Amino acid sequence: xxxxxxxxGSSHHDLSQRxxxxxxxELGKVVTKKFSNxxxxxxxxxxxxxxxxxxxxxxxxxxNDNLMELLIMINACKIASSSRVTAVIPCFPYARQDKxxxxxxxxxxxxxxxxxxxxxxxxSVAGADHIITMDLxxxxxxxxxxxxxxxxxxxxxxxQWIKENILExxxxxxxxxxxxxxxxxxxxxxxxxxxxxxxxKERKKAxxxxxxxxxxxxxxxxxxxxxxxxxxxxxxCHAADKLVSAGATKVYAILTHGIFSGPAxxxxxxxxxxxxxxxxxxxxxxxxxxxPKIQFIDISMILAEAIRRTHNGESxxxxxxxxxx
Numbered sequence: 001x002x003x004x005x006x007x008x009g010s011s012h013h014d015l016s017q018r019x020x021x022x023x024x025x026e027l028g029k030v031v032t033k034k035f036s037n038x039x040x041x042x043x044x045x046x047x048x049x050x051x052x053x054x055x056x057x058x059x060x061x062x063x064n065d066n067l068m069e070l071l072i073m074i075n076a077c078k079i080a081s082s083s084r085v086t087a088v089i090p091c092f093p094y095a096r097q098d099k100x101x102x103x104x105x106x107x108x109x110x111x112x113x114x115x116x117x118x119x120x121x122x123x124s125v126a127g128a129d130h131i132i133t134m135d136l137x138x139x140x141x142x143x144x145x146x147x148x149x150x151x152x153x154x155x156x157x158x159x160q161w162i163k164e165n166i167l168e169x170x171x172x173x174x175x176x177x178x179x180x181x182x183x184x185x186x187x188x189x190x191x192x193x194x195x196x197x198x199x200x201k202e203r204k205k206a207x208x209x210x211x212x213x214x215x216x217x218x219x220x221x222x223x224x225x226x227x228x229x230x231x232x233x234x235x236x237c238h239a240a241d242k243l244v245s246a247g248a249t250k251v252y253a254i255l256t257h258g259i260f261s262g263p264a265x266x267x268x269x270x271x272x273x274x275x276x277x278x279x280x281x282x283x284x285x286x287x288x289x290x291x292p293k294i295q296f297i298d299i300s301m302i303l304a305e306a307i308r309r310t311h312n313g314e315s316x317x318x319x320x321x322x323x324x325x
Contacts, residue, residue: 003050003051003052003083004025004051004052004053004054004307004311005028005046005048005051005052005053005054005082006019006020006023006025006026006027006028006054006056006307007027007028007030007044007053007054007055007056007073007077008020008027008030008055008056008057009032009055009056009057009058009066009069009070009073010032010057010061010065010066010069011057011058011059011060011061011062011066011069011283012056012057012058012060012061012090012280012281012282012283014280014283014285015056015058015090015280015281015283015300015303016056018298018300018304019056019088019300019303019304019307021300022300022301022304023304023307023308028044028045028046028048029044029045029046030042030043030044030045030073031043031045032069032073040065040068040069040072041072042069042072042073042076043076044073044076044077044080047080048077048080048081048082049080049081049082050081050082050083051082051083052082052083052084052086052311053077053082053084053085053086054086054088054132054307055070055073055074055077055085055086055087055088056088056090056303057069057070057073057087057088057089058089058090058091058281058282059089059091059092059093059094059095060091060259060281060282060283061283063093063094066093067093067119067122070087070089070123070126071122071123071126072126074087074123074126074127074128075126075127077127078126078127079127084129084130085127085128085129085130086128086129086130086131086132086307086310087123087128087130087131087132088132088133088303088306088307089131089132089133090133090134090279090281090282090299090303091133091134091229091257091281091282092116092119092133092136092137092141093119094115094116094118094119095116095136095137095138095141096116096137097113097114097115097116098114098116098117098137098138098140098141099114099138099140100112100113100114116138116141116144117141117144120141120144120145121144123145124145124146124147128147129147129148130147130148130149130150130310131145131147131148131149131150132149132150132152132303132306132307132310132316133149133150133151133152134151134152134153134154134256134279134281134299134302134303135151135152135153135154135228135229135256135257135281136151136228137228137229139151150306150310150316152302152303152306152316154256154279154297154299154302155184155187155188155191156302157279157297157299157302158188158226158254158277158297159188159191159192161254161277161297162192162224162254163192165275166222166224166252168222168249168250169192169194169222170192170194171194171221171222172192172194172221172222172223172224173189173194173195173196173197173216173217173218173221173222173223173224173248174186174188174189174192174194174195174196174197174224174226175196175197175198175199175216175218175223175224175225175226175239175243176196176197176198176199176225176226176227177198177199177201177225177227177235177236177239178198178199178200178201178227178235179198179200181198181226181227181228182196182198184226184227184228185198185226188226195216195217196216197214197215197216197217197218197223198215198216199212199213199214199215199239199242200212200213200215201213201235201238212238212239212242214242214243214246218243218246218247218248219246219247219248220247220249221247221248221249222248222249222250222251222252223243223248223250223251223252224251224252224253224254225239225240225243225251225252225253225254226253226254226255227253227254227255227256228255228256228257229255229256229257229258229259230253230255230257230258230259230260230264230276230278231259231260231261231262231264232261232262232263232264232267233260233263233264233267233268233271234267236253236255236271236276237267237268237270237271240253240271240272240273241271241272243272244272250274251272251273251274252273252274252275252276252277253273253275253276253277254277254278255276255277255278255279256278256279256281257278257279257281257282258276258278258279258282258284258287258294258296259282260284260287260294265287265290265291268291268293268294269290269291269293273293274293275293275294275295276291276293276294276295277294277295277296277297278294278295278296278297279296279297279298279299280296280297280298280299280300281299284296
C-alpha cells in the first residue's frame with residue numbers, strides 16, 4: 001500500500017509486528033526513551049511528509065507513560081506534515097471513567113471526573129485525525145470525540161473461537177457477569193442460537209462485589225461468561241463459582257481486554273474455569289506463563305483489515321459488527 005507508514009509504541013510491540021506482517025509492511029523507525037527526570041522523548045526516524053500515518057499503542061502496562069508517548073508520537077508526525085494521523089488504540093485507556101455516577105468517600109458524586117473525555121480531548125489536541133479502537137467499555141466514548149472513531153468488535157473472533165474450541169457449544173448458555181453486559185451477551189447468544197443469562201451484582205466499593213444473583217437456568221449446560229474486560233477478576237471468579245453451584249457442567253470466560261492486575265492470576269488459578277480466553281489487545285505472554293488457563297485470540301487480522309480499509313476509504317465499522325472472520 002503506497003503512502004502509508006505504520007509505527008509501534010512501546011506498549012505492545014508484538015501486536016504491532018503482527019499487524020505489520022499481515023499488511024506486508026515494515027514498522028516505521030522510531031526511538032523512544034526517557035530522560036533522567038522521567039520525561040518521555042520520541043524521535044521519528046523517517047520522513048512522514050504527505051503520508052497516511054498509523055500509530056499502534058494500547059492502553060496497558062505503564063498506562064500514563066504509554067498515553068503520553070502516544071500523544072507525543074501523534075504530535076511529532078502531525079508537525080512533520082503527515083497527511084493524516086490515525087491512533088490505533090486496541091484497549092482505550094481510562095474507558096471505565098466515562099460518566100459521573102459514582103459516590104465517593106465524601107458522599108459527593110458531582111465532582112467525579114469524566115477522564116475518558118479528557119483523554120479524548122488530549123488525543124484531538126495532539127493532532128489525531130482518526131481513532132481506531134476495540135470494544136469500548138462504554139459506546140458513548142465515541143461521542144466524546146469531534147473526529148471519526150471506529151469502534152471495532154471482537155465478537156466475530158469470539159464466535160469463531162467458541163465454535164472451534166467448545167465441542168458442546170450447541171448446549172451452552174452465554175452469561176453476562178453484570179447487567180451492563182446484557183446487550184453484548186444477547187447478541188452472541190442470538191448468533192449462536194442459544195439461550196443467555198445474566199448475573200446481577202451489588203458492589204460495596206470499586207473492585208469488591210457484595211452479592212450476586214443469577215437470572216437464568218444454567219443447570220447441566222456449558223456456561224460461557226462474556227465481558228469486555230477483567231481487571232482484578234473478582235467479579236468473573238465469583239460468577240464462575242455461582243454458575244458451578246447452580247449446576248453448570250463447565251465454565252469458560254471470554255474477555256476482550258484481559259488487564260489481570262493485582263490478585264487476578266491467583267484468583268483465576270483457583271477458580272472453576274476450563275479456560276479464560278482473552279484477545280491480545282493487551283500483552284499476555286508473561287501472565288500465560290503463570291496461569292495455564294489463560295488463552296488468547298489474535299485480533300491482529302481485525303486491526304490490519306481496519307487499517308487497510310481506512311487507508312482505502314472503505315467502510316470499517318459495518319464489516320466487523322456484522323460479518324464473522
